[in-house]
Amino acid sequence: MFAEWYKPSCCLEYPIHGTGAVNALVRGLQKFGGRRISFKSHVENIVVESGQAVGVKLRSGQFVHAKKVVVSNASTWDKLDLLPKEVIPKSYQDRIKMTAQCESFMHLHLSFNAEGISKDLRIHHIVVNDCDRGVNANQNVVLISIPSVPILDLAPPGKHVLHAYMPGTEPFGLWEGLDRESAEYKELKVKRSEIDLVNRDELVRVRSEKGVLGKRVVVAMTVGDSKCQGLQPGGACFGHGGKYEVSVVSFEVLLERHYALNMH
Known part of the structure; x- marks a missing residue:
């Protein structure tokens, strides 16, 4: 966390005019964005084709296609279970599993x-x-x-x-x-x-935790590099517990x- 904060371009952001702006954003997306916001929709796995994340499969069996990228707020450890094993290099998998x-x-x-x-x-x-x-x-x-x-x-x-x-x-x-x-x-x-x-x-x-211990690991992982094309971290992937x-x-x-x- 502190490694991120001390980057030259780092800033701590708050919603303009308060948290009510978040609800206004949701209403705007629903009314004008042509987007769907789904609640209680657990992701079973991230679908990867030819090394590219193309969407997600929900626990209900529904497939949601990604137009550009899949933005994930899953923890570093949970992400390994969401992706096909063959997509992630074993060295990266081992590194994540060893991360406290x-x-x-x-x-x-x-x-x-x-x-x-x-x-x-x-x-x-x-x-x-x-x-x-x-x-x-x-x-x-x-x-x-x-x-x-x-x-x-x-x-x-x-x-x-x-x-x-x-x-x-x-x-x-x-x-x-x-x-x-x-x-x-x-x-x-x-x-x-x-x-x-x-x-x-x-x-x-996973244990409600998304953070990692160790300065070197934090610096390397807060960027959310999952080694999978088309998969980007969301804001909730900031390195903390x-x-x-x-x-x-x-x-x-x-x-x-x-x-x-x-x-x-």
């Missing part, structure tokens, strides 16, 4: 009142609890972004929006296999800062422990 997976992300999304906030509030913050523990330590590092600082219309008047997350340090094993209706899951939500929403889409993938989307969290704890945003 990073831990998961835990995300916090919230809004807060802008009244009384310092005018010099900045957009990005990194909080490190203990530098001696390192950036990979469990719940030791929090990355915070407040995009409504430079772009005011990303939030309603008098409000700010905030996105904070643990950068690939949330142990997935804590959540794996838990029933979201169980008492155990609910207790864990409170313990891990009251997580209210786990992204279902991430849980159908699976995600826990948090809708409600005890933000006071964050402020008490870090004083990161100078809002106390």
